[in-house]
Amino acid sequence: xxxxxxxxxxxxxxxxxxxxxxxxxxxxxxxxxxxxxxxxxxxxxxxxxxxxxxxxxxxxxxxxxxxxxxxxxxxxxxxxxxxxxxxxxxxxxxxxxxxxxxxxxxxxxxxxxxxxxxxxxxxxxxxxxxxxxxxxxxxxxxxxxxxxxxxxxxxxxxxxxxxxxxxxxxxxxxxxxxxxxxxxxxxxxxxxxxxxxxxxxxxxxxxxxxxxxxxxxxxxxxxxxxxxxxxxxxxxxxxxxxxxxxxxxxxxxxxxxxxxxxxxxxxxxxxxxxxxxxxxxxxxxxxxxxxxxxxxxxxxxxxxxxxxxxxxxxxxxxxxxxxxxxxxxxxxxxxxxxxxxxxxxxxxxx
Amino acid sequence: xxxxxxxxxxxxxxxxxxxxxxxxxxxxxxxxxxxxxxxxxxxxxxxxxxxxxxxxxxxxxxxxxxxxxxxxxxxxxxxxxxxxxxxxxxxxxxxxxxxxxxxxxxxxxxxxxxxxxxxxxxxxxxxxxxx
Numbered sequence: 001x002x003x004x005x006x007x008x009x010x011x012x013x014x015x016x017x018x019x020x021x022x023x024x025x026x027x028x029x030x031x032x033x034x035x036x037x038x039x040x041x042x043x044x045x046x047x048x049x050x051x052x053x054x055x056x057x058x059x060x061x062x063x064x065x066x067x068x069x070x071x072x073x074x075x076x077x078x079x080x081x082x083x084x085x086x087x088x089x090x091x092x093x094x095x096x097x098x099x100x101x102x103x104x105x106x107x108x109x110x111x112x113x114x115x116x117x118x119x120x121x122x123x124x125x126x127x128x129x130x131x132x133x134x135x136x137x138x139x140x141x142x143x144x145x146x147x148x149x150x151x152x153x154x155x156x157x158x159x160x161x162x163x164x165x166x167x168x169x170x171x172x173x174x175x176x177x178x179x180x181x182x183x184x185x186x187x188x189x190x191x192x193x194x195x196x197x198x199x200x201x202x203x204x205x206x207x208x209x210x211x212x213x214x215x216x217x218x219x220x221x222x223x224x225x226x227x228x229x230x231x232x233x234x235x236x237x238x239x240x241x242x243x244x245x246x247x248x249x250x251x252x253x254x255x256x257x258x259x260x261x262x263x264x265x266x267x268x269x270x271x272x273x274x275x276x277x278x279x280x281x282x283x284x285x286x287x288x289x290x291x292x293x294x295x296x297x298x299x300x301x302x303x304x305x306x307x308x309x310x311x312x313x314x315x316x317x318x319x320x321x322x323x324x325x326x327x328x329x330x331x332x333x334x335x336x337x338x339x340x341x342x343x344x345x346x347x348x349x350x
Numbered sequence: 351x352x353x354x355x356x357x358x359x360x361x362x363x364x365x366x367x368x369x370x371x372x373x374x375x376x377x378x379x380x381x382x383x384x385x386x387x388x389x390x391x392x393x394x395x396x397x398x399x400x401x402x403x404x405x406x407x408x409x410x411x412x413x414x415x416x417x418x419x420x421x422x423x424x425x426x427x428x429x430x431x432x433x434x435x436x437x438x439x440x441x442x443x444x445x446x447x448x449x450x451x452x453x454x455x456x457x458x459x460x461x462x463x464x465x466x467x468x469x470x471x472x473x474x475x476x477x478x479x480x481x
Contacts, residue, residue, distance in 0.1 A: 035416040302393040
């Protein structure tokens with residue numbers, strides 16, 4: 001029997017009538033009113049997600065940059081203080097230990113926000129590779145993280161617009177917060193990091209500003225519509241970044257763990273590719289369903305915006321072109337789907 | 351809008367959270383308020399074929415929400431004489447009206463005495479209270 005951890009907002013979730021489920025060792029809200037209305041709130045207005053289960057690692061010291069350049073796939077030389085980037089922690093095979101966002105706090109100080117389920121493996125991986133002049137610390141328990149996402153999120157929070165993948169200290173209703181211009185929904189928005197003790201006050205302030213509480217259910221359908229990979233589903237230690245379509249995150253002109261293997265895969269061409277698809281027949285694809293001709297679904301759900309089954313999965317490279325018809329085995333029933341260009345959902349230009 | 355919790359007195363209930371409305375050698379089947387609430391908003395109904403056979407305690411279809419899929423269990427045996435096309439088209443009808451517009455199939459009963467083994471509303475409510 002494992003005890004589930006709770007975020008500082010647990011009592012707020014209970015009071016709102018959330019349905020709580022175990023997720024990566026945490027008891028987390030999967031929905032409040034319902035996945036579909038929460039999903040729509042984020043596409044149309046603004047929603048708030050408690051993502052305090054995510055991990056925060058700090059890497060500090062005169063050689064912090066050197067340590068991270070050697071283990072992260074993206075190029076930290078492109079980051080000035082105040083900027084962030086999506087990147088990967090890769091193993092020797094080019095597999096993905098975690099996908100994360102690296103924030104350059106100061107020239108010699110970085111914050112890494114990692115997946116909840118990979119907090120330990122990512123921390124261990126870095127700790128084992130620490131070099132004199134670099135210090136890796138897990139500071140996850142000190143912070144809470146709220147993602148506020150949607151086209152009206154910035155306005156509702158009373159913040160100014162700012163470029164994506166930047167961050168700055170700011171205030172929301174008198175609460176000092178680190179405002180990160182990042183997210184996992186495909187909408188404009190921010191992720192707000194505060195000391196754990198300020199989490200409840202910040203949550204209350206955000207809700208009072210008319211932002212809709214949203215659970216992990218909507219977070220998953222939102223990210224799937226815009227084809228953001230989910231570690232543990234679409235990517236993992238046994239899937240390489242090139243096949244996963246994350247070559248754009250890999251600075252193959254620098255040296256980092258797994259770079260040789262990734263350069264080789266890129267030169268030879270990946271044998272399988274992670275594609276996005278939309279169902280053309282009834283049925284909802286789910287993780288691990290076989291795809292005819294070799295392949296499997298890695299993420300699948302119902303798209304509230306398209307009102308159809310959608311998913312991502314690995315298929316042989318010659319079946320990865322948009323337009324290719326796929327047949328998915330939906331619990332014994334063959335159902336047609338079609339490969340589409342990513343993202344699956346894109347806001348119509350107004 | 352989701353319906354309010356209720357378990358009508360004129361229905362018979364199966365422990366897998368299915369109901370039957372029995373009349374004149376036929377039965378209309380569906381899932382209970384408890385079942386639709388546990389699943390959340392339905393987005394797919396995989397219906398049986400017209401004319402197909404269903405057997406008591408057997409699976410005759412699937413209902414699916416964003417997060418979960420569930421088999422639908424038949425409380426009685428018989429032959430499918432009608433599938434609710436409205437639910438195939440708009441599965442959320444089940445959430446809105448689980449005992450009315452949200453019925454799933456109509457069957458012609460092959461053994462009307464099977465109904466004796468089902469729960470009435472009071473027994474089903476007592477069964478739910480133990481869950």
